[in-house]
Amino acid sequence: MVAARDAFYRIYENGEQSDLINKILRQLDFHPLSITLLATVAHHNKWNTNRLAKEWEKQRTGVLRAQRDKSFAAAIELSLTSPTFIELGRDARDLIGVIAFFPQGINEDNLDWLFPTTPDKEKILDKFCLLSLTYQSNGFVTMLAPLRDYLSPKGPGFSPLLHTTKEHYFRKLSVEVNPGEPGFEEARWITSEDVNVEHLLDVITTIDASSHEAWIACGRFMRHLYWHRPRLVMLGSKVEGLPDNHPSKPECLVQLSQLLDAVGNRAECKQLLIHTLKLFRERGDDIEVAGILRFLSVANRLLTLYKEGISQANEALEIYERHNRITGQVQTLNNLAFLLYADKQFDAAETAASRSIDLSSLINNQFGICECRRVLGNICRSKGETEKAINHYETALGIASSSNWEIQLFWIHYALAQLFFDQGRFGNAHIHIERAKPYAVNDPYILGRAMEVKARVLDRECKFEDAKSEASCAAGVFERLGAAGDLERCGALLQNIEGKMNE
Structure with missing residues (x-):
């Protein structure tokens, strides 16, 4: 500078x-x-x-x-008319435009599926670097901002190769993303391409706000982010601004709400879900209504509105039972078990979790069983049945480890850390919170939760400087994400630690 x-x-x-x-x-x-x-x-x-x-x-x-x-x-233009550039053939000008269009440039590891019909891709990219048109940065071939601004096409409609690249991105987004199902692990490609995909969708929806194809892709993009890279998106205001009668608005609102939930913006998440529920009720879509009720029950649990959440979960469960949707019943029973547990209705929570395990076994839903074992562990922990709790957590850990379900692995180690913290076994609590952290690298919110628990452990060990550092980091994360409730709780912890330091 x-x-x-x-x-x-x-x-x-x-x-x-x-x-x-x-x-x-x-x-x-x-x-x-x-x-x-x-x-x-x-x-x-x-x-x-x-x-x-x-x-x-x-x-x-x-x-x-x-x-x-x-x-x-x-x-x-002198570089683009040089003999070295012209020798690269007619694909070179299109390819340099695609690199210019994307903020990250193009990922060298993804060339085969981004440009399957472009021959000699690697050779062309090497020559671009030689001509100082591009440079390599963190695995991407990119270029300086002035060159991007000058060479970038205005959108996919202005470049045949960019249009084809868009189609490849949309095809990758069309894979359904659910833990334990085919395509889930492969969907991790989004963690390196998310900025490019969001820019592509932003440009397309700006040029043509009514594009149904683009909004379908937008919903799928947010679902990919939810599972593999939870964060806020600049597309959010566009989604909320769609007319209520737009065919893609409800699904986009659902996916946006889940992203907001994932980063701790629970009140805003709930408001979007209430709006979506109204849209689906007006359309008379029972199954979609049940899905939104299920999401609302989770939002209300996180907002500590347990009675409201239990009512919504029961309504969703009745719909799924009426339509014989076993997967929906499993997911709702899991939500209900967590709600009842939070409301200290331990026996009812245990009954819901046991029903879910029976149904999950019928359809071999290992993810559902893993979640149930976790809530059963929580119930036993609250009852003071430590060994039973550890057995449930270890069973869940075995299931999650075999499928590498990072979000489940995080919460299991997080629960074990809390269990040992409650018992004053701080060494064990340290071990599990450190084991939890690697599973939160793509999710700043849950990483903040892990740092907060570590701060509480360090505080109890009277390591106040380290505790303050962890609590400050956690508070910074919650503030950036707008997670008001978590920030308030963490702020009280930080104030308490600082008070002890000043005694």
Whole structure:
């Protein structure tokens, strides 16, 4: 930044240093030629800082056109008309446009399914680097922001290869994502491609907000994120802004609500689900109504509104029983067991979990059995039946480990850490919270929960400096995610630790 500012203000003499200019310099990736051209154009036009910022937002790299033989555009076009580039064939220009379109560039590990019909892909990409059009960064072939801005097509309709790439992304998104079912592990591709996919969907829905295909893909994208990379999405406001009669709105709202839930935004999650429930009731879709009731029961449990959640779970269960949907019954009974447990109705919770295990065994639903063993462990822990609790957790651990269900592995180790914490066996609590953490690397919210428990263990061990550090990190995570309830609880813990440090 310092070098970029020095280069810019040596030429530009029409204003003081400004954050607006700093922002533009960052967007230019501190590219020397671009900075020199920008300063030259601004100086000759006698633009003040605000005018320059306005022209940049309006024209982007168009601002960088100075004299014909010195312009940024001319420098790029010279590379594109060089013998080295022309020898790469007609695919090269399309491929460089696709790289420019995506914020991350393209993933070298995914070339075969992104560009299956493009020959000599690796050779072409090597030549792009040789011509200084691209560079490699963390496994991606990408380019500096000014080049991206200049070379990028406006959308899939403006580039045949980008249109084909879009189709490959959409095909990958069409795989149903459920733990324990085919395609679940393969769907981890989203963890490296999520930024590109979101940008693609944002561009398409901006060009054509009524595109049914794009909104179907949007819902599927959010479901992939929920299981493999939970985070907020910039598409959220667009989803909420869709007309209520849009065919894809309910499904997109469901998936958006689950992402909000995954990062701890529970009140907002509930509001979206209430809206979705209204839409499905109006459409008379019983099964979808049951699904939303099930999601609402989870949201209300996390908001400690247990009675409301139990009522919704029972209504969902009645619908699934009436339609003989065993998988729906299993999922709802699991939710009901967790709700009843949270409401301290331990016997009723145990009955619901046992019913779920029987039904899960009928359809070989190991994920459902794993969840039930976990809630049974929680019930036994609350009853003071430690050995029984450990047996249930270990059974769940064996099931989850064989299928590498990261979210289940996290919560099982998390529960074991809490069990040993309650008993004052802090060494064991440390072991399990450290075992839980690796399963939370793609989920900042549950990582925050793990750090909070570790802070509580360290606090009880009177290691206040370390406890404060963990609690501060956890609070920072909850604040970034907007998880108000968790932030309040963690803030009280932090205040308590600091109070002890000051005694």
